Amino acid sequence: MKAVVIGSGAIGGYLAAMLDEAGHDVTLCVRTPFDELTLEDDGEARKVAATIVAEPGDLPGDASADLVIVATKAQDTESARIWLEALVGPQTLVLMAQNGIEHEERVAAFHLSGTIVPSIVYIAAERVAPGRIVHHYNSRLVLPDDAAGRRVAEWFAGTKLSVEIDPEFLTAAWRKLLSNVVANPVTALTLRRMAVFRDQAIRQLATGLLLEAMAVGRAAGAKFGDDEHERILEQYARANPDSGSSMLYDRLAGRSLEQDYLTGAVVRAGERHEVPTPLNAAILALLSAVDRTPIERP
CATH class of the missing domain: 1.10.1040.10 (N-(1-d-carboxylethyl)-l-norvaline Dehydrogenase; domain 2)
Incomplete structure (x- = not known):
């Protein structure tokens, strides 16, 4: 199962770490490359096994992904377009891990063939340096109560991230x-x-x-x-x-x-x-x- 995270800020880095913890093949798409991703949590630091790429042409193997997480700032969504066009196929889940309520509208103009999944993120983390994420508190992800939401939840099974399916x-x-x-x-x-x-x-x-x-x-x-x-x-x-x-x-x-x-x-x-x-x-x-x-x- 191939997962790709677009955005290497606090939320993107933390979610990449959770996907790695779940045993998935993780790629992290960044604006400026760095050597490695580390997560500090509960006073302990661990290296995250993620492939770090700065250009779509550097994506490993078949570019299409099973799960793509958009973790850029909302105002930077357009910068994710070049990655999404390279990564998203008809079976791809696109998780929008951003603030606000207009997740589907932000990428509507991209005409993606995958399924857009909105989310509500409750993660208090901080990027203290490129590739270095410190988790402070809260580790919750709220998803809609539908088939796509439940499929996304399965990706984080067995990790510290608490995923909730909310019918409301x-x-x-x-x-x-x-x-x-x-x-x-x-x-x-x-x-x-x-x-x-x-x-x-x-x-x-x-x-x-x-x-x-x-x-x-x-x-x-x-x-x-x-x-x-x-x-x-x-x-x-x-x-x-x-x-x-x-x-x-x-x-x-x-x-x-x-x-x-x-x-x-x-x-x-x-x-x-x-x-x-x-x-x-x-x-x-x-x-x-x-x-x-x-x-x-x-």
Whole structure:
């Protein structure tokens, strides 16, 4: 069974390690080559038996794969196209291991012959150097309750990755988006860590953003309790005040942001379902203005 992971960041590296742990033949497609992939977990480091390639022409043997995992940032999906066109055949499962809710739409223009499988990733890992992944906590992958989702789950059998098949996948995907659509933008715009949610004015803004997104999610078919926003705000309150978000880290590093795939997804869905999203639209405009803009310090 041949598995290929596109993207060598924290999530791609970790999933490649899990596939190796399950005994599969793993290839890792990278932008800049490095010698080897290692995973540090529970204080122990191990080398991952993965073939590392930087060009589609370097793919070993028959290029078609049984499983392809797209683990690039959402905004970098286009960069995966050249790999997908070389790797995907009619029997290929394409697992989208990215943030957001529009997984199928992101690759629709590629006209792939394989089966697209959306997912929800709960893995706290960090790429501390090229090819070096440190796993901190959480190791969950949520998949839809269908034949393709169950086939993907089989690939990770016997590993540390907990794979869940959720019959309410739409709700689960929107629930993850709710959390991302507040913590990521607020920390990135304020350049503050999770302690920012201790400010009363920020909590009020967060409440408004969540209530808007919940209304859109319900219109799209998600099933939320009335206290969903309170549960998320409580999670923020319990979070390590010195922890940040991926969008904050990306902004500090001058990397492109994922606003169009998080906040933008809420705004677009609101337009489709005629649900107003003025607060999220304002946040989207602000994030777009600072995207890739160097931070000027006095």
